[in-house]
Amino acid sequence: MATISDIANKANVSRSLVSRVLNNRSGVSPENRKKILAAIKEYNYKPNALARALSNQKTQTIGVVMDDLCDKFVFDLIKGMQDTSEKLGYNIIFCSGRANNEVKFRYVDYFMQGRTDGMIAFGSRLSDGDVFKEMIEQPNPFVLIEGYIPDHEFNNIQLDNVGGAYKATKHLLELGRKKIWHVTGDLHFNVSLDRREGFLTAMRDAHADINETNIVCADFEEELAYKRISALLRDNKVPDACFAGADKPAYGVIRALYENGLRVPEDVAIIGFDDDRPDTFDMLFPRLTTMRQPLYEMGKAGVETLVRSIENPDWGPTRVVFEPELIIGQTCP
Amino acid sequence: MATISDIANKANVSRSLVSRVLNNRSGVSPENRKKILAAIKEYNYKPNALARALSNQKTQTIGVVMDDLCDKFVFDLIKGMQDTSEKLGYNIIFCSGRANNEVKFRYVDYFMQGRTDGMIAFGSRLSDGDVFKEMIEQPNPFVLIEGYIPDHEFNNIQLDNVGGAYKATKHLLELGRKKIWHVTGDLHFNVSLDRREGFLTAMRDAHADINETNIVCADFEEELAYKRISALLRDNKVPDACFAGADKPAYGVIRALYENGLRVPEDVAIIGFDDDRPDTFDMLFPRLTTMRQPLYEMGKAGVETLVRSIENPDWGPTRVVFEPELIIGQTCP
């Protein structure tokens, strides 16, 4: 690969001059500029980005670490981040820990060793463990989306999970439903805990009957929700509504209900969470009523916050909270 | 951020010594090693990866540019690449051109400017234009998956699209079907052309009736396939089988057939391509008969080929071709 010295030699000038035309600065005579450009073209020369970044102390790139890149749920988040970084003039690169915290933190380190100007991490799992604290205490610009840790101040993009769950549950209650079940996600994640809290608060506020056995944990999985709900139905326990902590388990619930001859929403109204809908054959399903996460906007806010931190280091930690929106589908009017 | 000089000063040694313990080499006295390690810990020092890579001429990372990261079709490919690079000791980072060639080529450049040891590009769209040729002519290690350009030798992972389409069509013919329609993708992509070629060859070999009007282009979209096939059915044209160039349009075809009172597979047998199945409610669909792409293996082969190119520059260009496999579902016995 040609270097700036090769170009300088070829054009019979100093490296400074070449650098000046590369960054099109003034102070280069027309003839020299022409010679240099010709040499660049002849050698198909591309400046080495590493050397440049080393000298400039600027990489003009954002690194993103996801819990898992292979989940269509994150598509809108990714799009929001891409569009925004594009607009703000930053490159953006992604990597994924594949739900493995050890790998994920390796990539956090990877990005933090000068390879990027700052980074964004996404995922609830990130709140786990000590490495997370290390992450928010290190000096590089950093934004955490969705993950959450109490009593620490840092750039954080959040969804109001408590409020969203409250809203969903209240909606079911206002429809006159009384026996409402809640399917939670993995209770190690604060997303699950928050949504459960919203559910419980709404139930208490309405003096509705809370039967702890009707809170079933399904780890955000369709299959598990199907099994657990099927088991309850076999015991002749029947709700008149169900608030699922995510859409995937909601579909499992629907399937279990169908197989037991129950109609949705006539017998049981269903509300999910996330607006994580199947991609094909939408029209053959009952469209799920759900709480939509504004993922695109959250990705946008994440990049905007990060870039502000990068370009204005004195700016204090920012927390942005988004409200989920009730999307009325066919599983609950 | 602390640098190696800070550590050297703190420990009262030269930078060379610090470098030696960082790369745990010999030639450092136990006392000095201890002092240096203490300083590293105190300052929470992480060596700057850029400077390191500049000096070593090695980044130990692979860059991947996708047509579009936001497509669940590529999940298995990504997983194959991740697992394999992990095993071979390389970091792997992804970015996406969002179906915009200009952005995509910017990222190709981005990776090629010394930021990675080599790169993998995925996508048919990449075959377009001159920039592609520039890409395969540049000196860095490089692998193209799926994209294709005739009369050029370079590292290339391919699917036998012609053979797969031939196999699918032959299967329909052997079931006794005669009036077979073919739904193609965007004919700017060689994937679409190759699959059409396989279809046509199989039809000719069987002396089956080829009616060019029954080859309908649907750009790999479900909705478009639905519309085009619906229009044909309204004209009272009815096939007894259909080979779709991808799964998404196959679902559109099925929907159009259902709405016209035709049964699948009794009246019309369907074979898709890609094994790109919906992620939820699998069980409520007729499972699609399709040609499976071994995407995980293709990703694996891509990384293996690239790493071989990186670590053994004399190795010539390699081409690996994978055979798609017929997966019998419920839309064609």
Add this chain to the structure above:
DNA sequence: GGTATATGGCAACCATTTCCGATATAGCCA
């Protein structure tokens, strides 16, 4: 002849690695 401006190059700097020469110590033998 003096000054303003355009142009060019030297050299330091970014953070690291590594070759090589310098120094110190230990071991050995006469």
Add this chain to the structure above:
DNA sequence: TGGCTATATCGGAAATGGTTGCCATATACC
């Protein structure tokens, strides 16, 4: 004990490929 060599340990300096501040030179203009 003195002198020699082998070995361990260390630091200087160049190299990686760029950027940039500052000074020197040349030219134009008044």
